[in-house]
Amino acid sequence: MITIRDIAKQMGLSVSTVSRALNDNPRISQKTRDQVHEFANKAGYQPNYNARNLTNKEANSVGVVFPVNNRVVDNIFYVNLLRGINNQLSKKNYVLSVAIGDTTETVIENVTSMIKRGQVKKFILLYSHLNDPIIRLLEKSPVDFVTVGKPTHGDSWMYVDNDNVKAGYDGTKFLIDELGCQHPVFVESTNGWPYEVDRLTGYLTMVDEAGLRPVILSSSETDNTETIEFIHEHDEIDGVLATDDYTGLRFYSEYRRQRPGREVEVVGYNASLPRELTNEHFHSVDLNPKEMGRSAARILFANETKQLTGEQRHNIIAHEIMV
């Protein structure tokens, strides 16, 4: 691999001049800068980042932390986040380092060594859980981080998120206005994730605006007796706003099993199911994870240039209903 020293020697310049030229230091004449850049490009020069990071006490790497547990259907969301993040990192000559493991302990160790080794000073968490030990660790470390999903309360740290109240509202509106539902039920998981609470708020607002009656079902992933009971007790249901596609599809399957021949319209979230696995009664709100990833990376870099404050410390990404 060619070094700055090689360039200097071949161009009859000093190492310092070449370094400054490559970094576009105004103290070097425009002419020299241009010449050096051209030479470097032709020679396919790339700075050795181990050296550069060592001198600058920097790290051209962003640590991307996966949640410990995740469901099969969520993976498309995470991979699209990766796509968005890396899209930005490449431009900045940064590398995307993932921290992923089966237990919280493994991930903590992983993250700790990334920091202590001086290899990572910026992190993106692909989730935002209450009392998450990784978040606590990052808070007291000399690093920057952004979560995907807002903090459970307050604006304690930087994040990207969707407007989940609006996403709940829009999904419900779609059920009522576009699909003609008169009795949409809100189906949530039993986890009580913050985004579920927000989508519920949006649902309630829209249902109220439409003069309809709200109905809520908490659907356990392991036990569907409650769901079955619910379906039998609520003959009127003609639409479902589910907090995610998986929950929606679980309800839908059970519904079809319990009431053969009848239909409900379903709106879920995440665009996480291939079209072929569902049918025309199934809709999804795409949260645009790729854009969320991009945005997360942008915030991280913006905060480096100049400490962000208030509103600048988070970004809300638009969602889109996939008909």
Next chain:
Amino acid sequence: MITIRDIAKQMGLSVSTVSRALNDNPRISQKTRDQVHEFANKAGYQPNYNARNLTNKEANSVGVVFPVNNRVVDNIFYVNLLRGINNQLSKKNYVLSVAIGDTTETVIENVTSMIKRGQVKKFILLYSHLNDPIIRLLEKSPVDFVTVGKPTHGDSWMYVDNDNVKAGYDGTKFLIDELGCQHPVFVESTNGWPYEVDRLTGYLTMVDEAGLRPVILSSSETDNTETIEFIHEHDEIDGVLATDDYTGLRFYSEYRRQRPGREVEVVGYNASLPRELTNEHFHSVDLNPKEMGRSAARILFANETKQLTGEQRHNIIAHEIMV
């Protein structure tokens, strides 16, 4: 962050001695080594890898390359590969750097800079495509790499894979022996991936052994008229061996649509669908991606210690039928 120099000063030793002690150099007395290790541990010392890599001309990072295009359902497979890979990398104090992008050009650029910057000297490709430009690039670069999936022909490079002939055989056997199918059809994608060819071989062998008649359907992802025709022409079909879950579920859905009230048993591959999205007639062969990831990383490190040859250059991971 504490450095080797800090330890040296505080222990009244020289920097060289501390360095050697930490690297367990036998030229340092066991006693000193122990003392240094203990001190370092207590102090939470972690070597600065930028410095270490610079001196050793190494890179404690493995580049993990995602395929450019992938289907929604494949992501669980990739994320599990990541889990397995990182499980090994953590032990070796290596970091997992992902290369992911929307176009081949982006990914090539990504990989090229990783190499030229001296940041990555080992790669794992999460796929193995014929005439893949990334593979060609890695072949002529001074790096090691392992693919997930065997080369299209020969043993040109290191890889991990499943025994897909056996996986095809076992899946078919399961349909016939356990589920009592007499007319299992082999459903493949129109891509002709190498693993599909192998699974077909296994299918044909088993069908032959059972004295049954083989039937093959190539099912396009975009146009299912052929599939529909096929279903109507083949009244006898009572089982499906699909080259992946997605293909299997697509066929199943179409089958149910075309022949309401009738059932077929389906065996797919990859364990990529949540249980709730399918039913008791749907089965999947789990290819154990996490173990594949682990194994890929192991090969990479083994090859560093001592150039692997022949059989050592690949690893076949066992599969398992999820009933």
Next chain:
DNA sequence: CTGAAAGCGCTTACAG
């Protein structure tokens, strides 16, 4: 506008 020198935190040949 350009250069010589020091330093980032490591490792290792050379010396004792």
Next chain:
DNA sequence: CTGAAAGCGCTTACAG
């Protein structure tokens, strides 16, 4: 068994 010194490839204060 231990240490002083050079060097990995960069950047930047200091000097001219």
